[in-house]
Amino acid sequence: MKYSLKSMLLLSCFGIGLAGMAHAQSETLDVVTDPSFVPFEMMDQESGEMVGFDMDIINEVAERAGFEINMRTMDFNGIIPAVQTGNVDIAIAGITITDERAKIVDFSSPYYDSGLRLLVNANDDSIESIEDLEGKTVATKIGSTSFDYLQENLGDSAEITPYPGSSDMYMALLGGSADAVFYDAPNVGYFSQTQGKGRAKTVGELYEGQQYGIVLVKGSEWVEPVNEALAAMKEDGTYDEIHTKWFGSPSGE
Incomplete structure (x- = not known):
C-alpha cells in the first residue's frame, strides 16, 4: 500500500x-x-x-x-x-x-465552602464570640488562616498558641492548656461530634467564609x-x- x-x-x-x-x-x-x-x-x-x-x-x-x-x-x-x-x-x-x-x-x-469556628469546653458558657477571647488562651494551627485571623483581630489581647497538628490543639483544650480552639468549621464540628462529644462544643457564628x-x-x-x-x-x-x-x-x- x-x-x-x-x-x-x-x-x-x-x-x-x-x-x-x-x-x-x-x-x-x-x-x-x-x-x-x-x-x-x-x-x-x-x-x-x-x-x-x-x-x-x-x-x-x-x-x-x-x-x-x-x-x-x-x-x-x-x-x-x-x-x-x-x-x-x-x-x-x-x-x-x-x-x-x-x-x-x-x-x-x-x-468546598467553609469558614472558621470556635470550640470550647462543654461546660464553658463564658465564650460565645471572638470578642470573648480577650485575656484568654486560644489554640489554633500553625500556618492556617485561623491563626492569621486571630492575629489580625485579637493581636496581643489574647494568648494565641499555634500547634503543628489538629489533635494537639484539641488536647490542649480538653487538658486545660487552652480556653478555646479556633479553626476550620468542618474539622471543629467533626471533633465535637466524635472524640470531643460531651466534652466540647462549637459556639458562635461562622467567621470569614472560605473556599478550599x-x-x-x-x-x-x-x-x-x-x-x-x-x-x-x-x-x-x-x-x-x-x-x-x-x-x-x-x-x-
Whole structure:
C-alpha cells in the first residue's frame, strides 16, 4: 500500500499524539496532604492508607484527569512551601484559597465552602464570640488562616498558641492548656461530634467564609485537567455522593 507524503506526515503526528496521551495518562504525580485534618484526611489504622473527603476527591480527580498518585504526608505549615518549590506537584488538605497564597501557587476551582469556628469546653458558657477571647488562651494551627485571623483581630489581647497538628490543639483544650480552639468549621464540628462529644462544643457564628482549593505548582499543566475533572464530578453527581458520605447531603436534606 502506498501513502502520499502528506498522509505519512499525518499518520506520524497522530502516532506522536497518541504516545503523548499515553504518557500523560500514566504520569505519576507527588500529592501531599496533612494527615490530621479529619474528616478531610486521616490515616486508617487498619489499612495504613489515607482516607477522608479530600482523599476521595483527589482520587476521583486523578482518575478523570489521567494521572497516578504518589501520596505523601507532612505538617500543614510545610505544604504550601513544598508546592511552591516544586518538591511536590499537588496538595490537598482543606487549603483555603487566598490572594496571598495565589501569588506563589496555583489553585483549582473551589471544591468546598467553609469558614472558621470556635470550640470550647462543654461546660464553658463564658465564650460565645471572638470578642470573648480577650485575656484568654486560644489554640489554633500553625500556618492556617485561623491563626492569621486571630492575629489580625485579637493581636496581643489574647494568648494565641499555634500547634503543628489538629489533635494537639484539641488536647490542649480538653487538658486545660487552652480556653478555646479556633479553626476550620468542618474539622471543629467533626471533633465535637466524635472524640470531643460531651466534652466540647462549637459556639458562635461562622467567621470569614472560605473556599478550599486543590493546590498546584505555579503554571502547572494540570490546573485545567483538574478543573475539568472537578466540574464533571459536580455535573454528574459524583461530588454530591462523596459529600454525602462524609458530611451528609450538600443541600442539607
